[in-house]
Amino acid sequence: MYKYDSYDQTIVNERVEQFRDQTRRFLAGELSEDxxxxxxxxxxxxxxxxxxxxRVAIPYGLLSSKQMRMLAHIARKYDKGYGHFSTxxxxxxxxxxxxxxxxxxxxxASVEMHAIQTSGNDIRNTTSDQFAGIAEDxxxxxxxxxxxxxxxxxxxxxFSFLPRKFKIAVSGAQRDRAAVxxxxxxxxxxxxxSGEIGFNILAGGGLGRTPYIGPSIKPFIEKQHLLSxxxxxxxxxxxxxxxDNIYKARIxxxxxxxxxxxxxxxxxEEWNHIKDGVxxxxxxxxxxxRAYFTPPEYDPAAAEDTSFESGLESNQAFSNWAxxxxxxxxxPGYKAVVISLKAPDIAPGDATDEQMDYIADLxxxxxxxxxxxxxxxxxxxxxxxxSDLYALWEKLTEKDLATPNIGLLTDMIxxxxxxxxxxxxxxxxxxxxxxxEKFDNLDYLHDIGEVKIKMSGCMNACGHHHVGxxxxxxxxxxxxxxxxxxxxxxxxxxASLGDxxxxxxxxxxxxxxIGKILDVYVEQRQLDExxxxxxxRVGMTPFKxxxxxxx
Amino acid sequence: MQIIKxxxxxxxxxxxxxxxESSDPIPEGKAILPLAYWQAxxxxxxxxxxxxxxxxxxxxxxxxxxxxxxHFSIIALDFPAFKDGRSYSHARLLRERYGYKGELRAIGxxxxxxxxxxxxxxxxxxxxxxxxxxxxxxxxxxxxxxRYQAAADDAxxxxxxx
Numbered sequence: 001m002y003k004y005d006s007y008d009q010t011i012v013n014e015r016v017e018q019f020r021d022q023t024r025r026f027l028a029g030e031l032s033e034d035x036x037x038x039x040x041x042x043x044x045x046x047x048x049x050x051x052x053x054x055r056v057a058i059p060y061g062l063l064s065s066k067q068m069r070m071l072a073h074i075a076r077k078y079d080k081g082y083g084h085f086s087t088x089x090x091x092x093x094x095x096x097x098x099x100x101x102x103x104x105x106x107x108x109a110s111v112e113m114h115a116i117q118t119s120g121n122d123i124r125n126t127t128s129d130q131f132a133g134i135a136e137d138x139x140x141x142x143x144x145x146x147x148x149x150x151x152x153x154x155x156x157x158x159f160s161f162l163p164r165k166f167k168i169a170v171s172g173a174q175r176d177r178a179a180v181x182x183x184x185x186x187x188x189x190x191x192x193x194s195g196e197i198g199f200n201i202l203a204g205g206g207l208g209r210t211p212y213i214g215p216s217i218k219p220f221i222e223k224q225h226l227l228s229x230x231x232x233x234x235x236x237x238x239x240x241x242x243x244d245n246i247y248k249a250r251i252x253x254x255x256x257x258x259x260x261x262x263x264x265x266x267x268x269e270e271w272n273h274i275k276d277g278v279x280x281x282x283x284x285x286x287x288x289x290r291a292y293f294t295p296p297e298y299d300p301a302a303a304e305d306t307s308f309e310s311g312l313e314s315n316q317a318f319s320n321w322a323x324x325x326x327x328x329x330x331x332p333g334y335k336a337v338v339i340s341l342k343a344p345d346i347a348p349g350d351a352t353d354e355q356m357d358y359i360a361d362l363x364x365x366x367x368x369x370x371x372x373x374x375x376x377x378x379x380x381x382x383x384x385x386x387s388d389l390y391a392l393w394e395k396l397t398e399k400d401l402a403t404p405n406i407g408l409l410t411d412m413i414x415x416x417x418x419x420x421x422x423x424x425x426x427x428x429x430x431x432x433x434x435x436x437e438k439f440d441n442l443d444y445l446h447d448i449g450e451v452k453i454k455m456s457g458c459m460n461a462c463g464h465h466h467v468g469x470x471x472x473x474x475x476x477x478x479x480x481x482x483x484x485x486x487x488x489x490x491x492x493x494x495a496s497l498g499d500x501x502x503x504x505x506x507x508x509x510x511x512x513x514i515g516k517i518l519d520v521y522v523e524q525r526q527l528d529e530x531x532x533x534x535x536x537r538v539g540m541t542p543f544k545x546x547x548x549x550x551x
Numbered sequence: 552m553q554i555i556k557x558x559x560x561x562x563x564x565x566x567x568x569x570x571x572e573s574s575d576p577i578p579e580g581k582a583i584l585p586l587a588y589w590q591a592x593x594x595x596x597x598x599x600x601x602x603x604x605x606x607x608x609x610x611x612x613x614x615x616x617x618x619x620x621x622h623f624s625i626i627a628l629d630f631p632a633f634k635d636g637r638s639y640s641h642a643r644l645l646r647e648r649y650g651y652k653g654e655l656r657a658i659g660x661x662x663x664x665x666x667x668x669x670x671x672x673x674x675x676x677x678x679x680x681x682x683x684x685x686x687x688x689x690x691x692x693x694x695x696x697x698r699y700q701a702a703a704d705d706a707x708x709x710x711x712x713x
Contacts, residue, residue, distance in 0.1 A: 007709050010697045018694045022664065030687075038634055039664055121634060151699045151709065157671035158643055158702065161636025227700075227708075239640050243609075273648060278701045278708060285710040 001062050001370060002147050002292045004112045012109040015116055019043050020102035044118030045101055054093045054101060055118040056108060060128035060146040061089035061373040065360040068371055070111045072356035078104050085349045087413055087464060089127050089373045090118055094420055116154060121162045123153035127169045129177045130374040133293060134382050136330045137174035140189045140197055144289040146170050152227050159234045163241035164249035179375060179491035181205050181213050182467060184251045185233060192220045199226060203233055204255025207461035212252040213495050217264035223286060228279035232271035296368040296383060302333025305387035318393055321404040333386050339379040339396060340403040344436040347429045348414040349377030358399050366392050376413055407450045409439055413464055417457030424457035426474025426481035431455060431510050438511035448518055451531045467491035469532045471498040481507045487543060488535045499540055502548055516546045553685055556676040558692055560685055567606055567627060567658055583627050586611060606658060609637030613644045620651045630659035639672045646673030646703040666691035673703030
C-alpha cells in the first residue's frame with residue numbers, strides 16, 4: 001500500500017497544527033460558531049445531535065493492521081469504544097470531545113492518516129472497488145489513480161470552497177462495486193480500440209433529493225490527462241455551479257441544466273487550455289505510485305491445499321459462511337474474506353475497539369497485514385490462503401464477526417439516522433433491528449439470495465436508498481416516523497434508481513411489508529433469478545397489489 | 552487603512568466603491584470601481600490618465616477584462632461570503648491564462664484561514680475584515696510549507712520534486 005514520504009507526512013503534520021490553532025481560536029472566542037463551522041467541516045468534524053462526530057478518511061478503503069489498531073485505540077481512548085464504518089469507506093466516531101480532536105488528529109498522523117476533506121464543500125475521499133488489486137474481473141488496479149487524485153485534491157487552493165461537496169469514485173473492474181455512476185465524478189478504467197488503457201469519465205451522478213445516474217462526458221482519455229481533465233471539470237463547476245440554493249448546488253444539477261453534451265463541451269474548452277501544461281502526468285509518477293500496489297508474495301503452492309474442500313464437506317456452518325462471505329481471488333488458492341459487520345444485534349457498520357484490534361491481528365496472521373473497508377460497510381481481508389480459511393472462520397466466529405450474510409437481506413446499508421444525526425427525519429438503526437428480528441432464519445435468507453436493502457433516515461440519502469434493490473427512506477409525518485419504500489434500484493454497471501412502491505408505511509410495519517415483497521418474489525421468480533431481475537421482469541404491479549391489498 | 556500586501560502589513564488608500572450608478576460623476580482620487588461603472592465610463596476614465604482599479608464579483612466572466620488588463624493597477628475580487636469560492640478561479644485565470652501582472656486584491660469576507668489558498672491562486676493583497684486582527688491574519692499565509700499541486704504561485708506538482 002502507499003507509504004508517506006516526508007512531503008506527505010509534513011502536510012498531515014502541518015494540518016494537525018493548523019487545526020489545533022483553529023480549535024484554540026474557537027475556544028478562545030476569536031472565531032465565531034459560524035466562522036469555525038467551515039473550518040471544522042473541512043476536517044470532518046460535525047456537531048451532531050448529542051456530540052461532535054469526527055469522520056476519518058480511509059483513502060480508497062485501504063488500511064494496514066497498524067492503522068486499524070490506531071482506529072481501535074482512538075475508539076477506546078477518545079470515544080465510547082466503537083466506530084462506525086461508512087458507505088464511503090471512512091470511519092466515524094460519534095462521541096469525541098471537541099477539545100480532544102487535535103490530539104486525535106495527531107495520533108492519526110503518526111500512522112499516516114488524517115481527516116482532511118472528509119466533510120465540507122470540497123473534494124472528498126476518493127473511493128474505489130473493495131476488491132481492487134485482487135479481483136478476477138479487473139482490467140487494472142484503480143488505487144494508484146485514487147492516490148494520485150488524493151494528492152492533487154488535498155488542499156487544492158482553487159477547489160476548497162466549491163458550491164457543494166464533491167465525491168469521486170474509481171473502478172477498474174467489469175463489475176462496478178464502487179457505485180461509480182452515482183458520484184459527482186465517476187471514473188472507469190477502460191481499454192480503447194487500440195488496446196490502450198485509459199479512463200471513461202462520468203460526471204453529474206448523485207443521490208440526495210434529486211438522484212441522477214451520471215452520464216459519460218469523456219468515453220476515453222489517456223492516463224496522462226487524468227488530472228488536467230478533472231481540474232477542467234472542477235473549474236467549470238466552481239464557476240457555474242449554483243450557490244443560491246443548497247439543494248441545487250451539486251454538480252448533477254449543473255450537468256442536468258446544461259445537458260451532458262453542453263457541459264462536456266465547456267469542460268473540453270477549459271481542458272484545451274490546460275491539458276498540455278504542468279498538469280500533464282508523467283509516466284514516471286504513475287509508475288512510482290503503481291509500485292506501491294504491487295502484489296504481495298503469494299505462495300505458489302497455495303492451490304494444492306485440500307483442507308478447504310474437506311472443511312466445506314464436513315461442516316455446514318463453515319460451508320454457509322464460505323458460500324456467502326468469500327470472494328474469488330485472481331491468484332489460485334487464495335480468497336478474499338468479507339468480515340460481516342452486520343451481526344443481528346449491532347448497528348450496521350459498527351465495530352468495537354476490541355473487534356478492530358482482533359481484526360488487525362488476523363490481518364497480520366492471514367492477509368499480509370492489510371484490511372479493506374467496503375462501500376457496503378463491511379471489512380475485507382483481501383489475501384487469505386484457502387488452507388487458512390477454516391481456522392480464520394473459527395476465530396471470526398468467536399468475536400461475532402462471521403455472520404454468513406454478505407449480499408443477503410440482512411447485509412443492509414444503513415445511515416446513522418435519528419439515533420445520531422441532526423439531519424435525520426427518522427430512525428434507521430431501529431429498522432435494521434426490526435428486519436434482523438423478523439428475518440432470523442438463515443435458510444430462508446439463503447433461499448432468498450441477493451437482495452440489497454439500503455436505508456436512509458432522510459432524503460440526503462447517505463444510506464443510498466435510491467439504488468437499493470429495496471430502498472427505505474425515513475420521512476417525518478407530523479412528528480411520526482414513516483418509511484417510503486422503493487424497488488428496483490442498483491448502483492452497479494446496470495445502475496438504476498428505484499421506483500416508489502406507494503404511500504409511506506408505518507414504522508412497525510416495515511419488516512412485514514418487506515416480507516410481503518419477498519413472498520411475491522418467491523412466487524414469481526424463475527429458476528435462479530435474483531430479486532432485482534424478477535422485479536425488472538414483472539414490474540411493480542404485483543408487489544404494489546400485495547402490500548396495499550388491505551387498503 | 553491597513554491591508555496585507557505582498558506578505559506585509561502596509562497602509563493603503565484605495566477605497567472600494569461598492570455602489571455607483573453608471574451616470575454618477577467620476578469619483579475624485581483613488582477608487583476601486585465596480586466593473587460595470589468602468590465599462591460604461593471607460594473612455595472618460597482613460598482620459599484622466601490616473602491609476603485605475605476595478606472590483607469584480609463571482610459571476611463575471613474574467614475574459615471580459617482581457618482588453619483592459621494593462622490599465623488596472625488593482626483588480627479586487629469580491630468574496631461576499633467565506634464559502635463563496637468562485638473568485639479563486641477568477642484569480643487563477645487572470646494570472647495564468649490572461650497574464651495579469653498587477654495587484655490582485657481580496658475584498659469582502661476575507662479571514663485568516665482563506666489566505667493560504669488565496670495566495671496560491673495569485674492573490675497578493677488582502678483587506679482583512681474589519682473586526683479581525685490583521686496581525687493574526689498574516690499568519691494564515693504560512694499554514695503549509697508543502698504544496699501538492701501547481702497553481703498560480705511557483706509550486707510545481709510535488710512529484711516533480713520526488
